[in-house]
Structure formats: C-alpha cells, structure tokens
Amino acid sequence: MKFSVIGTGYLGATHAASMAELGFEVLGVDIDQEKIDSLSRGELPFHEPGLPELLRKHVASGRLRFTTSFAEAGEFADVHFIAVGTPQRAGEHGADMTYVDASVSAIARAATRDTLIVGKSTVPVGSARRLKDLAQSEARNGVKIDFAWNPEFLREGFAVEDTLRPDRLVVGTDSDSAVEKLRAVYAYALGRETPFISTDFETAELVKVAANAFLATKISFINAFSEVTETVGGDIRVLADAIGYDKRIGRRFLNAGVGFGGGCLPKDIRALQARVSELGLDSTMRFLNEVDEINLRRRDRVVHIVSELLDGLEGASVAVLGTAFKPNSDDVRDSPALDVAGRLYNSGADVNVYDPQANENSSKRFPRLNYCASYKDAVAGADVVLLLTEWDEFVEMDPEIVGSLVSHRRIVDGRNVLNTDTWEDSGWVVRTLGRKS
Numbered sequence: 170m171k172f173s174v175i176g177t178g179y180l181g182a183t184h185a186a187s188m189a190e191l192g193f194e195v196l197g198v199d200i201d202q203e204k205i206d207s208l209s210r211g212e213l214p215f216h217e218p219g220l221p222e223l224l225r226k227h228v229a230s231g232r233l234r235f236t237t238s239f240a241e242a243g244e245f246a247d248v249h250f251i252a253v254g255t256p257q258r259a260g261e262h263g264a265d266m267t268y269v270d271a272s273v274s275a276i277a278r279a280a281t282r283d284t285l286i287v288g289k290s291t292v293p294v295g296s297a298r299r300l301k302d303l304a305q306s307e308a309r310n311g312v313k314i315d316f317a318w319n320p321e322f323l324r325e326g327f328a329v330e331d332t333l334r335p336d337r338l339v340v341g342t343d344s345d346s347a348v349e350k351l352r353a354v355y356a357y358a359l360g361r362e363t364p365f366i367s368t369d370f371e372t373a374e375l376v377k378v379a380a381n382a383f384l385a386t387k388i389s390f391i392n393a394f395s396e397v398t399e400t401v402g403g404d405i406r407v408l409a410d411a412i413g414y415d416k417r418i419g420r421r422f423l424n425a426g427v428g429f430g431g432g433c434l435p436k437d438i439r440a441l442q443a444r445v446s447e448l449g450l451d452s453t454m455r456f457l458n459e460v461d462e463i464n465l466r467r468r469d470r471v472v473h474i475v476s477e478l479l480d481g482l483e484g485a486s487v488a489v490l491g492t493a494f495k496p497n498s499d500d501v502r503d504s505p506a507l508d509v510a511g512r513l514y515n516s517g518a519d520v521n522v523y524d525p526q527a528n529e530n531s532s533k534r535f536p537r538l539n540y541c542a543s544y545k546d547a548v549a550g551a552d553v554v555l556l557l558t559e560w561d562e563f564v565e566m567d568p569e570i571v572g573s574l575v576s577h578r579r580i581v582d583g584r585n586v587l588n589t590d591t592w593e594d595s596g597w598v599v600r601t602l603g604r605k606s
C-alpha cells in the first residue's frame with residue numbers, strides 16, 4: 170500500500186513521517202509551497218520532539234516525499250489521509266470546513282483507480298457522510314471511492330510517540346474493505362493489542378470531540394475550584410492530588426493554572442456546541458459555554474493579580490516566561506500565555522517575553538512585545554516575573570540567580586509548578602492560581 174497524507178501541518182507531517190517509519194511509501198501533499206519545499210529538504214517547519222529525525226531519515230531514504238500536486242498523489246497512492254485544518258470560523262463558533270471539502274474534492278478528482286479516502290481531521294458530526302457523497306460525485310472514469318473517518322488523538326509535544334503507540338484506534342465507515350485496509354495499515358499497533366474500534370461515521374466523529382470536551386471540562390473543573398480556594402483558602406494542588414487518587418477520577422488533566430489553549434481544545438468545544446445547536450439541541454452542550462468561560466476567566470485572573478501586585482500596569486516592567494500553549498511545542502494558537510502577555514502590553518506594561526521555541530510564532534502574532542533570547546534576558550530589571558508555560562528550564566530556575574537579575578522579587582506561577590517555599594525563602598513574593606494570598 171502507498172499513502173498520501175493531505176495537509177502537512179502538525180498532524181499531517183507527523184502522520185506522514187510515522188507511516189514512513191513503519192515502512193510505507195508516503196507522499197505528503199499541501200497547498201503551501203514554502204512548507205512543501207522545507208519538508209522536501211528534510212527540514213521541519215515547526216517544533217515537535219523526535220519528528221525532525223524521522224523526517225530527515227525518510228526523506229533521505231526516498232520513502233517520504235512531498236508535493237503540491239494532487240495529480241501526483243492521485244497517481245501514486247491507494248490510500249489518502251486527510252489531515253488539513255478545521256479552524257474556528259471567523260466571528261463564529263463553528264468549524265471552517267473549507268479546507269476539508271477542497272482537499273477531499275481534489276483528491277477524489279485526481280484518483281486514477283479505486284481508492285480509499287481516510288479523514289483524520291477533527292470535524293463536526295455528520296461531515297463524513299456528506300464528504301463521502303462529495304468524493305464519489307467528484308470521482309472520474311468510474312473510479313470507486315471507499316470512505317472512512319479515523320480521528321486522531323495525538324498530543325503536540327508527544328506526537329510521534331502517540332502516533333506510533335496510540336491508546337486506541339477508531340475507524341468509522343460503512344465499508345468492510347476499508348476496515349480491512351486500515352487494520353493492515355495499523356497492524357504495528359494492533360500487534361500490541363491496541364483497542365481497534367470499528368464503528369459508524371457518526372460515532373467516530375463524536376468520539377473525537379467527546380474526548381476533547383471531556384479533557385477541557387476536567388481542566389475547567391479544577392480551575393473552577395481554584396476560584397474557590399483563591400477566595401476561601403486551601404491549596405488546589407493538594408485538592409487535585411487528593412481527588413486524583415480516586416481511580417474513577419484520576420490525577421491527569423487536573424493541573425490548575427492559566428488554562429487550556431492550542432489548536433484543538435478551545436476550537437473543538439466551540440465547534441461541538443455550534444454543531445449540536447444546528448441539530449436543534451440548543452441546551453445539550455450548554456455546559457461547554459461554562460467550560461470555555463471558566464477557562465478564559467483564568468487569563469483575566471492573571472492580569473488582575475499582576476495589576477494588584479504592581480498597583481497598576483502603566484509603565485511596569487513585566488517578564489513573561491513562556492508563550493507556547495504548552496511546553497515542548499512552538500504552537501501559539503489560542504495560547505493563554507501569549508494572550509496574557511498581549512493584554513499586559515495593551516494595559517501599558519513594558520513586556521519582555523521569552524519562550525524556548527515559540528518566540529518566532531509569537532512575534533508574528535504579537536510583534537510589539539520585547540522578544541528576548543533567554544529567560545535571563547527577559548527577567549532583567551523586571552518588576553514582576555510570570556511563569557505561564559511550564560518549560561523545564563523555567564521550573565528548574567534558581568530563585569537566587571533570577572533574584573539577582575530582577576528589580577523586585579515578585580513572581581506569578583501561572584502553572585502551579587514552582588516550589589513556593591523555596592522561592593519565598595529567597596525573599597520572593599509568590600502568587601499562584603489556586604491559593605489565597
């Protein structure tokens with residue numbers, strides 16, 4: 170079997186390189202010529218641990234190639250994975266399906282023989298059935314299209330590991346031969362007894378958004394309790410540990426702080442609400458509004474804490490450590506950290522920022538912040554330091570060294586990762602999200 174992977178962003182580039190690692194011949198397709206040129210040179214245009222090595226290895230071996238030509242993909246591959254973006258529509262909550270529709274149409278038109286199209290992008294429920302009909306209507310010369318939806322659950326920062334060792338595989342289709350082909354594609358994982366869930370289109374689409382809605386809800390649940398402990402007293406980390414010991418609850422995704430961001434959780438909970446409302450179920454997912462609002466209130470809270478600490482923001486010197494939406498990524502889509510940095514700037518503060526990987530992406534979105542080459546540069550002369558993305562190098566900072574660089578020893582731990590006692594022992598005023606001060 171030969172594959173094409175259409176859309177070579179965070180998901181598609183990872184999927185393409187991982188499939189090559191498993192021994193398949195893979196052609197990555199994108200409409201972004203610059204991205205294709207970079208990938209063809211074996212250079213990954215974003216940060217993802219472990220992926221540059223796979224890309225270089227398989228571009229060099231010739232097993233992994235890239236193109237902007239759908240005709241080439243239609244000629245080359247038997248199975249086409251769709252991995253294009255489904256961002257939030259401008260000014261609305263629903264998903265923008267323009268890219269998925271365009272890529273499915275283009276590859277169906279270009280297919281030169283009976284073919285399988287496998288959607289991996291995150292889409293509103295009901296899309297797969299519509300796209301299946303669209304694909305068949307675009308096919309030429311009697312080509313028969315099989316169609317499946319195989320949502321992806323990888324996390325940025327662990328993308329290769331999650332692709333090669335998934336928790337589960339989910340395939341929605343009405344075609345037995347699609348199931349057989351995908352069992353063969355994923356034989357490497359099935360050999361390790363990875364659960365393989367073969368179901369209908371709607372269930373597969375909903376599994377994906379249900380998982381993300383659950384994760385987002387879990388984070389906002391603990392952050393709602395943060396609002397309580399910040400008011401009444403108590404320690405959110407201890408609370409999370411204590412409820413997390415209950416196996417029915419589990420400790421993961423109970424880290425309170427400045428909240429969730431990225432290219433997935435925020436837009437996926439909004440798109441889910443929009444879709445169920447379209448289906449006439451207006452109140453069904455209304456709780457996700459609350460999940461979203463609790464999440465966004467955490468950003469307000471950080472800005473408020475800084476303003477309170479400094480008695481106003483105008484002219485204050487602020488150091489923001491971390492702008493990526495999470496560590497080990499350069500992704501700043503809907504990043505709480507970058508949002509807070511921008512708001513502090515807009516309120517009159519002088520904002521130094523440093524992120525080990527995301528300075529470049531951040532400066533494209535927010536060019537007016539002072540981008541620094543290291544955290545030591547960023548904290549120099551600061552009235553307050555904010556830790557907003559928990560990169561190891563920030564978690565491991567020495568309070569005495571940082572203290573020797575700042576104007577005032579004040580720090581806001583927006584991710585609850587510092588040892589507060591150690592910092593306070595060094596004369597720092599430490600403010601956290603989730604504890605009363």
Ligand SMILES: NC(=O)c1ccc[n+]([C@@H]2O[C@H](COP(=O)([O-])OP(=O)(O)OC[C@H]3O[C@@H](n4cnc5c(N)ncnc54)[C@H](O)[C@@H]3O)[C@@H](O)[C@H]2O)c1
Nearest residue numbers: 176178179180199200201253254255268271272290291321
């Ligand atoms: N990023 C993740 O961790 C992740 C994980 C699971 C699922 N997803 C889902 O996967 C999808 C892709 O997400 P991403 O983060 O990789 O997005 P991305 O923006 O990084 O990449 C999307 C790519 O698609 C390309 N593209 C757009 N239109 C195209 C077309 N007509 N033909 C070919 N290429 C086209 C873009 O140029 C871009 O390179 C989304 O639906 C997302 O929700 C993402």
Ligand SMILES: O=c1ccn([C@@H]2O[C@H](COP(=O)(O)OP(=O)(O)O[C@H]3O[C@H](CO)[C@@H](O)[C@H](O)[C@H]3O)[C@@H](O)[C@H]2O)c(=O)[nH]1
Nearest residue numbers: 321322323324325388422423424428429430431433494495
């Ligand atoms: O306890 C926690 C855990 C995470 N986060 C934040 O939540 C966001 C999302 O984190 P994570 O889920 O690890 O990152 P993503 O790479 O966006 O992965 C999510 O979104 C992907 C795209 O749909 C899915 O494939 C993954 O399964 C799903 O975890 C980040 O801003 C984190 O800082 C918290 O605030 N507290």
